[in-house]
Amino acid sequence: MAEEKTDQTKNNDANEQASEQAPIAADAVAEAKNEADKFKNEYLYLRAEFENFKRQAVKERSDLRKYGSERLVADLLNVLDIFETALATELNPDNVANFKKGIELTSNELRSVLQRHGVTEVPSKGAAFDPNVHEALSSHETDEVEPGTITQVFKKPYKLHDRVVRPGQVVVARQKN
Numbered sequence: 001m002a003e004e005k006t007d008q009t010k011n012n013d014a015n016e017q018a019s020e021q022a023p024i025a026a027d028a029v030a031e032a033k034n035e036a037d038k039f040k041n042e043y044l045y046l047r048a049e050f051e052n053f054k055r056q057a058v059k060e061r062s063d064l065r066k067y068g069s070e071r072l073v074a075d076l077l078n079v080l081d082i083f084e085t086a087l088a089t090e091l092n093p094d095n096v097a098n099f100k101k102g103i104e105l106t107s108n109e110l111r112s113v114l115q116r117h118g119v120t121e122v123p124s125k126g127a128a129f130d131p132n133v134h135e136a137l138s139s140h141e142t143d144e145v146e147p148g149t150i151t152q153v154f155k156k157p158y159k160l161h162d163r164v165v166r167p168g169q170v171v172v173a174r175q176k177n
Helices: 002-067 070-088 096-116
Strands: 119-121 134-141 150-155 158-160 163-166 168-174
Touching (some): 096 119, 134 150
Parallel strands (some): 134 168
Antiparallel strands (some): 119 158, 150 168, 158 163
16 A cells, blocks of 8 residues: 555656646747747848848849949030030131140040040050950051051040950051961
């Protein structure tokens, strides 16, 4: 009988521990569920924020593509105004020299505007032919310069920062036969 009491005592102790653990386990489950809900809400919030970010980035890229050249256009319009003023001038033998000087100044202003916006001319005449920058329209035989040297430029090459935006159209020297 003593053994039975001991077994019963053990069972009672186990039942008491289980009943004490049940509320603790229920609390842990509820806490875990609350934490999971919190993480789910944070995830949904971050997902919505990311979708808004993507939409905004697409809009910004679109606006940049659409209005990115606004400063260049504004600067070029000033040069256009100068050309229109020059064209409105009545030419006569007395003002031809001033007219020519005005056109030269306007050309310099246009070059300055392009340079401010990252457009630069690539020097070509007398330089070695570079197929990445030049387009050979023809070649001619000569002993005056090395073969592969540019002897004539029809259209100057230009770069925008480090990218060629217009290749130069050139004539290249070749060796005389």
